[in-house]
Amino acid sequence: MNFSGYLLLFLLMGLVTFVPRWLPLLYLSHKHLPQWLTDWLSFIPVAILSSLLAPILLADTTTRSLNITKPELLIALSTLLFALKTKSLGGTVFVGMILHWLLGIFF
Amino acid sequence: MAAAWPICLGYFPVGLALGVLANQAGLPWWAVALMSILVFAGSAQFICVVLLASGATIWSIVTTTLVVNLRHALMSSALAIYLQKTNRWFLTFFAYGITDESFALNMARFCSGDWDRWRALVVNQLANAVWIFSTVLGTLVGQFIPKGAFGIDYALPGMFICLLVFQLQSRFFILTGILAAFISILWYLLIPGDSYIIGASISAATLSFLIKRYVRRKQ
Numbered sequence: 018m019n020f021s022g023y024l025l026l027f028l029l030m031g032l033v034t035f036v037p038r039w040l041p042l043l044y045l046s047h048k049h050l051p052q053w054l055t056d057w058l059s060f061i062p063v064a065i066l067s068s069l070l071a072p073i074l075l076a077d078t079t080t081r082s083l084n085i086t087k088p089e090l091l092i093a094l095s096t097l098l099f100a101l102k103t104k105s106l107g108g109t110v111f112v113g114m115i116l117h118w119l120l121g122i123f124f
Numbered sequence: 125m126a127a128a129w130p131i132c133l134g135y136f137p138v139g140l141a142l143g144v145l146a147n148q149a150g151l152p153w154w155a156v157a158l159m160s161i162l163v164f165a166g167s168a169q170f171i172c173v174v175l176l177a178s179g180a181t182i183w184s185i186v187t188t189t190l191v192v193n194l195r196h197a198l199m200s201s202a203l204a205i206y207l208q209k210t211n212r213w214f215l216t217f218f219a220y221g222i223t224d225e226s227f228a229l230n231m232a233r234f235c236s237g238d239w240d241r242w243r244a245l246v247v248n249q250l251a252n253a254v255w256i257f258s259t260v261l262g263t264l265v266g267q268f269i270p271k272g273a274f275g276i277d278y279a280l281p282g283m284f285i286c287l288l289v290f291q292l293q294s295r296f297f298i299l300t301g302i303l304a305a306f307i308s309i310l311w312y313l314l315i316p317g318d319s320y321i322i323g324a325s326i327s328a329a330t331l332s333f334l335i336k337r338y339v340r341r342k343q
Binding site: 031034047061074100107110114 | 129130133134155159165168172186189197198204208209215218222235276278281282288290292297301308309332
């Protein structure tokens, strides 16, 4: 593919990526939100984080099958406890990385 | 600025990996730079590289990108609560940088109260800068870096776990997290594609919303 081919492809991809990120923000931030919508939206961050994490921790991503013996799950439980105790983002990321690295070396 | 480091650390290996793959698929470094600047969406860029390598048409790549990135509409809606009455130019610029990671980080900070929109914008832009840099670097030197070095692959999951903990402010949020994990894994196993993120998030949030309402009415 030449330069203009790539440019066209990435411009279109950029457009369909940008519009869903942009329209709700533009529309909802200038409107008085009803209480039920604020209530519902307050559950969205937890729901998204949990939905993103579940397959990473509980499934084999290459074969797309259930796997509850992944080392990632064990590390996740330890990092979860660490996060609950310390409430430190930097510390939790650091501990998770060290555990993942060590487990990768020894197993 | 310090707040953005978990994202930057997490983006770095992912960006490198994308660069390596893109290079193997025959994309020159400037095309990767162009893509990271114009699109800035990790999973869609990975899919694009795979589809380009398999000779897919522009239209199928663009449609897939749209479907994969629709989940950001949900995040954008949730962020709107904290950006009420904000200048439209600011919102336009801010929207460009909404990713799974920047959303999660900014949302947690906004919830805890010690955050403002300018700091949130800095997080978005720093993440974007690291993303562009690491993807381009990946096309140039990526093949020399060993896989899984220093556990860096775990930076993003580690960050997600901690941000999830920050969000658990009442029993209803814990319930949402459990429901979302359960629905997400089922959806992931049964239905191909990436719809599990948006599907499980909406279902879990709606269920929790209804349960909370029911419990409040009974009291």
